[in-house]
Amino acid sequence: MLIREPQNRFEEIYAIYEESFIDQERRTKESQKLVFNNPAYHTLAVEEDGRIMAFLGYWDLPGCAFFEHLATAKISRGKGYGRLLIEEAVKEIKKPVFLEIEPVTEENPATGKRAVFYERLGFYVNHFYYEQMPLKPQDSPMQLWVTSYGKPFTEEEFMPYKKEIYEIVYGVNLS
Numbered sequence: 114m115l116i117r118e119p120q121n122r123f124e125e126i127y128a129i130y131e132e133s134f135i136d137q138e139r140r141t142k143e144s145q146k147l148v149f150n151n152p153a154y155h156t157l158a159v160e161e162d163g164r165i166m167a168f169l170g171y172w173d174l175p176g177c178a179f180f181e182h183l184a185t186a187k188i189s190r191g192k193g194y195g196r197l198l199i200e201e202a203v204k205e206i207k208k209p210v211f212l213e214i215e216p217v218t219e220e221n222p223a224t225g226k227r228a229v230f231y232e233r234l235g236f237y238v239n240h241f242y243y244e245q246m247p248l249k250p251q252d253s254p255m256q257l258w259v260t261s262y263g264k265p266f267t268e269e270e271f272m273p274y275k276k277e278i279y280e281i282v283y284g285v286n287l288s
Contacts (some may be wrong), residue, residue, distance in 0.1 A: 114203060116158045116165075123149055126158065127163040133184035137255060140248045151268055153281065157202055159194040167194035174281055176275045178202075180212035181282065199234050202260055208261035211274060212236065213245050228258075236260040241268035243275075246283035 120127065123146060126138055130139060140148065148154050150171075158168040169186040171178055180202070187192050201238060203210055217224045228238065236255075244254040259271065279285040 114160045115197070115254050116160050117156075119156055119158045119165065119168075120149070122165055126156065126168050126170075129165065129184045129186050130170075131166060134217065137252050138245075138248070139182075142176065144249070155211060157198050159187055159188065159197060167198060169195075169198040171202060172278075172282055173206075174274075174277045176277055177209040178206045179278050180210060180283060181258075183212075193196075195230070196234060199226060199231075203235070209266075209274060211271075211278065212260050213243070213257040214238075214260055216256065216258050231260055234262075235260050237265040238270065239268075241271070246279060246285045248283075 114228065116122075120123055126149075127145060129142060130210065139145070149156070150224040153172050156168055156170050158165050158167065161212065165186070168182070170182040171179060171180045173204060179197070183195055185192075212231070214227055215221070215224045215226050232238070237259050237260060240258075243257055243259045245257045246254055259275075261271075276287045279287050
């Protein structure tokens with residue numbers, strides 16, 4: 114069952130978040146709780162037998178939507194929950210949608226699988242330099258690929274959206 118805005122289920126969602134992302138790709142629990150309650154941040158989740166099995170956390174920004182985290186509990190991977198969450202979210206959003214993925218490398222075959230997963234859902238990898246800003250003070254920026262739903266973007270076309278993402282999501286001013 115699809116659940117919109119499961120604000121009272123933070124602990125379940127955070128457990129999936131923690132098991133799905135490496136330390137550098139996630140906020141502290143306290144910081145993520147603040148994000149979870151931000152009016153611009155939205156969560157869709159899939160529940161099965163009374164338990165959250167997958168979630169999509171995204172930002173509804175003034176000019177675009179930014180899908181920050183998609184994660185599925187280890188016990189329910191491969192059931193199509195990620196696809197369902199993405200399809201449901203993009204159906205409702207009427208502005209450009211972006212998400213970050215790790216660059217595809219031979220050393221990490223999961224990166225290629227993730228890229229193919231998003232491409233099958235209608236995302237395009239945009240081939241220009243991009244960094245994810247740190248989520249914690251002790252972290253460093255990480256080079257990632259930015260993808261866009263429905264059509265590719267040039268670096269110039271992406272710049273106003275990058276400015277929003279950096280300022281609102283990461284608290285970094287590009288001006």
